[in-house]
Amino acid sequence: MGRAFEVRKASMAKTAAARSKVYAKYGREIYMAAKAGVPDPEMNQVLKRVIERAKKDQVSADVIHRAIEKAKGGSDDNYIAVRYEGFGPGTSQLVVECLTDNVNRTVSEVRTCFNKTGGKLGSVLHMFESKSVFTFKGTEDEVLMILLDAGVDVSNYEIDEEYITLYAEPTSYSEVRNALKNAMPDLEFEEDGVKWLPLAATELTDEKESEQFQRLLDMLDELDDVQDVYHNVK
Structure with a gap:
């Protein structure tokens, strides 16, 4: 087959392994979110947000469906x-x-x-601090006005070309996210979650x-x- 074939084969195997890892990660998160609440993303906001992140990472609809169905079926798996x-x-x-x-x-x-x-x-x-982090395309004036109108406070923000990153307390995660999504329904986050940031x-x-x-x-x-x-x- 030759060296080129072996290189392609190894690359494909590595890609498949990485994809499998992502699927497994979101499969667990979706299962736990669905099991902890209602297995309907329209009625379970935690589940809805996990599914949104999964889709952004190109997790297949089948993986998402099977995780939800597993939770509906009363599986005794517990993570x-x-x-x-x-x-x-x-x-x-x-x-x-x-x-x-x-x-x-x-x-x-x-x-x-x-x-x-x-x-x-x-x-x-x-040596770390827990922060809600949101990164998305937007302008400083527009975003600050949205947060001001909603009465939402952020601890800091950064601007990098066309992207803006907001930092808020973990307890303010839903408040900040809802304010942004209500004002910009089509907004897509590059980053969206509570993370540990180094001091x-x-x-x-x-x-x-x-x-x-x-x-x-x-x-x-x-x-x-x-x-x-x-x-x-x-």
């Missing part, structure tokens, strides 16, 4: 949210959010990722540390239980 913190290579710090049905398995797998890349689990959450960023100037850090991210990304990873590296 719990767990968070792990750790020190990565160099001065890197990470927060790893997971959704799992087996905590012992998950902590063992996450710890292995850290250990194999020169890191370790440990307390770093005090101070760091740079990994050592090549080996930089490579190990990337390897750590790749290893964590391969774990089915890992939903999101936040870190302080620029």
Whole structure:
């Protein structure tokens, strides 16, 4: 078949694995949101927002439908949210959010990722802050006027060319989102969620540390239980 075929085959396999990971991630989130409330996105705003994010990440309608039907069917599958913190290579710090049905398995797998890349689990959450983050196309004057009219407060905002990013307290997530969507019904978010942001960023100037850090991210990304990873590296 030749080298070119093998390269294409490996690339296709990697793409398929990444797509499978995304499907599994959203499948769990949709299932838990549907099970925790009404399995109808028009009556369950949490479920509706998860589905919106899933569609933006090109999750198929079949995956979404099967997750909702699974919740409707009364499946006894139960996932719990767990968070792990750790020190990565160099001065890197990470927060790893997971959704799992087996905590012992998950902590063992996450710890292995850290250990194999020169890191370790440990307390770093005090070096992060939880914020509602919204990134979308818009103008400063328009967005600030919408928030002012709605009586909604944001802690900070950034402008990068045609995009604006708003930061608000986690408790204000729904309030800010609803104000934006009510004023701009067709608004599509590039980012939309409650995230852990580092209080101070760091740079990994050592090549080996930089490579190990990337390897750590790749290893964590391969774990089915890992939903999101936040870190302080620029």
